[in-house]
Amino acid sequence: MKEKDPEKEKRKIKSAARMKEIMTHYYIEAKTADQSGKKVAWITSGGPVEPLIAMDVIPIYPENHGAMIGASKMGKDLCEKAEQMGYSSDLCSYACSDIACSPVNGGPIGGLPRPDMLICCTNICGTVLKWYEIQARYYGAPLFILDTPFCHTDFPEQAKRYVRRQLDEYLDFLETVCGRKIDYDKMKEVGKLSIEGQRLWKAVLDTATHKPAPLSAFDAFFHLALIVTLRGTAQVVEYYTLLLKEMNERIDAGIGAVENEQYRLLWDNIPIWYRTKWLSEKFASHGACLVADTYTSAWCGALEYLNENDFIETMAEGYSRIYLNIGIDKMAEIVISLIDKYDADGIVMHSNRSCKPYSFGQYDIQKIVRENRKIPSLIIDADMVDERFFSESQVETRIDAFMEVIKGTSAKK
Amino acid sequence: MTHMDILEELKRHPYEYARKYKSERGRPIVGYFCSYTPEELIFAADALPFRLFGTGEHIRLADTHLQAYCCSLVKGALEDAMAGRLDFLNGVVFPHTCDTIQRLSDIWRLNLPRGFHMDVVLPVKLNAPSSRSYMIDVLMEFRKNLEDAFRKKITDKALLDSIKTYNRIRLLLQKIHNLKYENPGVIAGEDLHSIMMASMIMDRSELIDVLDKIAGDLESGKNTSPPPPGERIVLSGGSCNLLDIYGIVEEAGAAVVGDDFCTGSRYYEGLLNIDMNPVEAIAERYLTRIVCPAKHSGLSTRADNIISVVREKKAGGVVFVLLKFCDPHAFDYPSLKRALDQEGIPSTLIEIEDQSSADGRVKTRLEAFIEMLKRKDRKEGEFSGAGK
Numbered sequence: 001m002k003e004k005d006p007e008k009e010k011r012k013i014k015s016a017a018r019m020k021e022i023m024t025h026y027y028i029e030a031k032t033a034d035q036s037g038k039k040v041a042w043i044t045s046g047g048p049v050e051p052l053i054a055m056d057v058i059p060i061y062p063e064n065h066g067a068m069i070g071a072s073k074m075g076k077d078l079c080e081k082a083e084q085m086g087y088s089s090d091l092c093s094y095a096c097s098d099i100a101c102s103p104v105n106g107g108p109i110g111g112l113p114r115p116d117m118l119i120c121c122t123n124i125c126g127t128v129l130k131w132y133e134i135q136a137r138y139y140g141a142p143l144f145i146l147d148t149p150f151c152h153t154d155f156p157e158q159a160k161r162y163v164r165r166q167l168d169e170y171l172d173f174l175e176t177v178c179g180r181k182i183d184y185d186k187m188k189e190v191g192k193l194s195i196e197g198q199r200l201w202k203a204v205l206d207t208a209t210h211k212p213a214p215l216s217a218f219d220a221f222f223h224l225a226l227i228v229t230l231r232g233t234a235q236v237v238e239y240y241t242l243l244l245k246e247m248n249e250r251i252d253a254g255i256g257a258v259e260n261e262q263y264r265l266l267w268d269n270i271p272i273w274y275r276t277k278w279l280s281e282k283f284a285s286h287g288a289c290l291v292a293d294t295y296t297s298a299w300c301g302a303l304e305y306l307n308e309n310d311f312i313e314t315m316a317e318g319y320s321r322i323y324l325n326i327g328i329d330k331m332a333e334i335v336i337s338l339i340d341k342y343d344a345d346g347i348v349m350h351s352n353r354s355c356k357p358y359s360f361g362q363y364d365i366q367k368i369v370r371e372n373r374k375i376p377s378l379i380i381d382a383d384m385v386d387e388r389f390f391s392e393s394q395v396e397t398r399i400d401a402f403m404e405v406i407k408g409t410s411a412k413k
Numbered sequence: 414m415t416h417m418d419i420l421e422e423l424k425r426h427p428y429e430y431a432r433k434y435k436s437e438r439g440r441p442i443v444g445y446f447c448s449y450t451p452e453e454l455i456f457a458a459d460a461l462p463f464r465l466f467g468t469g470e471h472i473r474l475a476d477t478h479l480q481a482y483c484c485s486l487v488k489g490a491l492e493d494a495m496a497g498r499l500d501f502l503n504g505v506v507f508p509h510t511c512d513t514i515q516r517l518s519d520i521w522r523l524n525l526p527r528g529f530h531m532d533v534v535l536p537v538k539l540n541a542p543s544s545r546s547y548m549i550d551v552l553m554e555f556r557k558n559l560e561d562a563f564r565k566k567i568t569d570k571a572l573l574d575s576i577k578t579y580n581r582i583r584l585l586l587q588k589i590h591n592l593k594y595e596n597p598g599v600i601a602g603e604d605l606h607s608i609m610m611a612s613m614i615m616d617r618s619e620l621i622d623v624l625d626k627i628a629g630d631l632e633s634g635k636n637t638s639p640p641p642p643g644e645r646i647v648l649s650g651g652s653c654n655l656l657d658i659y660g661i662v663e664e665a666g667a668a669v670v671g672d673d674f675c676t677g678s679r680y681y682e683g684l685l686n687i688d689m690n691p692v693e694a695i696a697e698r699y700l701t702r703i704v705c706p707a708k709h710s711g712l713s714t715r716a717d718n719i720i721s722v723v724r725e726k727k728a729g730g731v732v733f734v735l736l737k738f739c740d741p742h743a744f745d746y747p748s749l750k751r752a753l754d755q756e757g758i759p760s761t762l763i764e765i766e767d768q769s770s771a772d773g774r775v776k777t778r779l780e781a782f783i784e785m786l787k788r789k790d791r792k793e794g795e796f797s798g799a800g801k
Contacts, residue, residue: 086747088764090482090738122537126512126707129537130744137712137748145709147537147544150509152518158550159534165543328519353482356740360516363478364523381480 010255013219015243022235023225030058030113039116039178042135044128045228046298047121048146048170048319050194050311053232054187055174060112061229062131066094069101070273070385072108079386081106092354093385095131102138115141117177119170123148123325125357144173148320152327155320163316191311194232195303200240201227202300207247208291209342212256214247217267217290218280219257227299262287263406266338268294268365269350269358270384275392282396283348286403292342294335298323301334328361332368339373346406347377354383376409378402416623416630420607420615427614428493431463431501434616441503441563446490446517447653448675449508449535449705451552451695453685456617457567457575458559460503464613465490466654468498469767478520484738485767486654487517494525504529504562506555509537510707511741529562531555538709539700548696556692572691578617579685585624586612586681592631594726597645597668599631602659605669609676610655644786647723648672649749649760650734651706651742656765658734665779667786671726673719679703706741715745716752723758729786731760732779759786 033040041052045063052059069075075097081104082096083089097107105111118141120132129145136143146166149159171182204223207214215223223243230236250256265283267290272279283290306318323331335347347369352359366377378398383389423430431442441460445452452462467489474495475488493499505528507518522530533555536544560567589608593600608627612620644667648658655676659669672678683702685694703718704710723731731753735742746762753760761782763775 086750088735088743088746091740091743095744126515126537127740127744129709130706130741133709133712134744134748143712145538145541149534149536149547150515150532152515152522152532152534156554158547158554162536162543162547162550165546166541169541169543327522328516329523351480353480356482357512357516360479360483360513361519363480364520 007259011257011259013215013223013243013246015239015246016222018242019223019226019239022230022239026229027109030060031109033058033113040113041117041119042112042115042132043119044121044124044132046124046319046322046324047119048167048315049229050190050232050315051171051174051182051187052119053194053230054190055178055180055182057116057174057178058113059229060115062098062112062135063094064225064229065098065101065107065109065112066385067271067273068108069097071276073274073387074107075274075383075385076387078106079388089386089388090353092125092127092131093383094354095127095134097385099131099134099138102135115139117141117173118143119146120144121146121148121319123319123322125324125355127356142173142177144170146170146319148325150325151321151330153330155317159320160316163320164313167312167315188311190232191315192308193234193237194311195306195308197227197231197233197236197240198300198303198306200237200244202297202303204240204244204247205292205297205300207244207251208257210251211264211343212254212258212261213264213289213291213342214250214255214257216257216280217293217296218271218276220293220296221271221276224296224299231299256289258284258287258289260287261289263345263403263410264289264291264343265406266290266292266294266335266342266344266347267350268335268347268362269352270295270355272350272352272380272382272390273384274387275382275390278392282399283403286399286406288403288406290348291344292338294323294331294338297338324357328364329368331361332365335365335369336372339369339375344375345410346375346402348402349377349379350384351379351381352384353381353389354385376402376405416626417604417607419623420604420611423615424607424610427463427466427610428468428498428501430614431461434461435501438616442501444499444502444505445508446486446506446514447508447510447705448680449510449699449708450506450533451555451699453572453575453579453691453695454552454556454559454567455506456578457572458563458565459571460559460563461616462613463502465493465499465505466610467491468493478524479517482738484513484736486736487513489654489767491517491520494521500527502528504531506531506533508532509534510705511739513738513740529558531558531562535699537707539704540710545696545700548699549693552692552695569691573687576685576687576691576694578621580687581621582612582617582624583681583684585621585628588628589624589631590678590681592628594670597670599634600627602663602669603657606655606657606659609680612680613655613676643667644730644783644790645670645726645728646783647719647726647728647731648674648677648734649719649731650674650746651736651739652676652734653739654736654767656734656736658732658763658765661776662732662779665776665783667729667779667783670728671722673703673715673722675705678722679705706745713752716749719749720752720756720758723753723756729759729790730782731758732782733760733762735762735764737764737766759789 078097081100101107455462469489475492
């Protein structure tokens with residue numbers, strides 16, 4: 001047996017094993033839902049999951065599925081299959097690979113469990129609307145759309161009223177599909193757990209403000225799965241408490257995510273799932289740690305609008321004013337606040353051809369950041385799942401050149 | 414100049430028309446995207462609604478704001494604006510439709526401070542009780558914002574007059590299209606294209622006169638020239654930049670007898686109810702009209718509609734037109750095609766990058782499709798002959 005590198009072992013996050021356990025158990029429960037009699041709902045990553053948890057419905061996240069497909073490097077094949085089904089190669093690869101999985105039970109976990117209903121929240125993009133319509137047709141399952149008006153500059157009163165009213169429509173929909181009434185006491189408890197989970201997730205991410213950062217954005221990409229999928233459960237609170245404890249221990253012991261951290265960078269956009277390890281090692285080889293990102297922080301970014309004692313009433317605003325549902329000047333403000341908070345030396349932006357609302361506007365955000373913080377930025381052209389749009393040699397050359405600039409500007413500081 | 418000449422001139426030089434219009438009439442001009450912009454309100458404010466299609470000329474400035482995977486409509490319009498070609502606009506209205514238009518609005522607001530900037534964030538789903546009241550709220554707010562921008566009250570009477578004008582325009586457009594569909598030889602497809610473009614940019618009162626005369630000419634059979642081509646085609650898909658596909662289809666040997674474009678039938682179908690509160694009438698039309706795929710009103714509305722258009726217009730097949738990088742339409746295509754297949758309606762797909770890319774490749778594809786339809790017709794003819 002090959003001896004383990006003690007240096008690498010030291011840097012491994014131990015809680016990860018528990019996380020894998022929870023996720024495995026979650027997917028087994030979901031895949032056997034037909035035996036337990038529980039209902040399954042497919043829901044978008046930014047969707048209001050709390051009522052589902054309160055109704056004991058198993059939430060399934062096709063986007064998380066997309067990420068798994070990408071990470072297991074099955075994206076290219078499935079996207080090609082989607083093209084054979086008539087979907088253009090220019091479309092979102094999460095959607096395409098998931099749609100292509102359905103008829104063949106393909107992908108890393110042999111397809112997702114059949115939905116009894118689909119819940120689509122438009123706060124992340126217009127693509128989910130099309131994706132969920134397609135799957136609702138395919139499975140013949142009822143679809144609920146939570147329409148969260150885009151907040152270019154503000155969130156007007158009429159939009160708030162509209163979303164609030166739809167939450168009632170949402171609860172009615174759930175009661176009809178499940179054939180029973182919602183327990184409002186349970187809903188309150190779930191709301192509290194949801195906020196508690198988000199606070200802990202934020203605290204975990206905040207530990208990366210420490211130098212060296214005990215976790216990197218690449219670690220966050222992995223540990224994110226729970227706040228997305230099981231938000232509102234005690235499991236999330238329990239797990240992130242554990243993870244936070246480990247991060248604080250790492251800080252005390254001076255263990256950083258990257259050996260000899262010298263440069264601190266910010267990541268923007270969805271990860272390039274099939275190359276996270278390669279990218280992580282590439283940046284680490286330059287002594288650079290990606291200490292924060294706009295992606296994983298989105299699952300605790302609306303905390304300021306939520307009230308744990310009045311969850312249902314504040315949900316409308318909390319679910320509408322999320323990172324992707326706001327104007328690019330607001331997004332630039334958040335990027336700048338992350339740069340300041342994490343003391344970042346540069347920013348790496350993934351121009352993700354799959355995600356137009358996340359990527360269009362990046363050039364302007366780049367410009368605003370340059371004008372306000374004068375730090376270098378790099379744009380990587382790729383796709384989150386479909387490897388055909390990733391050129392390793394090109395990306396490598398650009399990262400090397402970018403790191404030379406970072407080294408130059410940081411030395412001048 | 415004939416009436417058609419006027420419209421053709423306008424199609425060739427829309428921005429020159431706007432500049433001249435503004436200097437001669439002194440009326441404000443409001444740029445807009447998409448058929449979800451409530452034009453009736455803009456017109457009631459005594460301004461000219463001017464739909465932006467983008468000329469697609471020498472994209473250079475827009476490339477520093479938008480990646481290569483952005484559609485040519487949005488890129489082209491941004492380029493025109495940044496290059497100063499739209500300096501005649503008093504303001505621009507961005508209705509919330511697709512993700513790309515949504516971000517275009519942000520980029521425009523941050524980089525082009527000239528004139529007013531209005532977002533009209535209409536609901537995405539149109540078939541829920543909550544959507545109706547929200548839609549009305551948004552329209553009321555838009556009305557107020559226009560009043561503030563022009564420092565002018567939009568009275569109910571002005572709005573009702575505007576609605577009546579639009580009803581007349583829509584009725585005339587319906588009439589012209591119906592005449593064409595009954596007898597495809599009565600007017601060329603590319604002339605229909607000029608009419609549609611003019612309808613969205615020209616002074617609306619003058620437009621009524623021109624359309625009235627064209628409809629009259631068509632009715633009296635004055636313009637009948639080419640013999641009606643054999644195959645009848647329905648166009649479906651995304652033509653937000655009003656691609657001149659009509660002429661290409663007819664050149665390939667078929668006649669366009671129907672469509673579901675936002676720059677086509679969805680623009681002129683559905684009249685506003687003049688007995689309703691005017692703002693509610695506008696909302697009502699949007700809520701009941703066939704949707705853009707960026708909006709939701711059920712899982713089969715678009716498929717049911719295209720099938721009924723094909724049947725009603727006695728068309729032989731459907732040509733799907735997709736603008737490259739238009740996600741909502743590209744997502745709908747496979748299920749629409751499947752629905753047509755199940756009904757035995759042949760279809761083909763052409764993807765167009767921009768106006769200039771509607772080239773020989775597209776024509777060859779269309780010719781092959783039309784040839785296939787002709788063979789199918791002959792075969793069906795033989796079968797029915799044999800059965801006699």
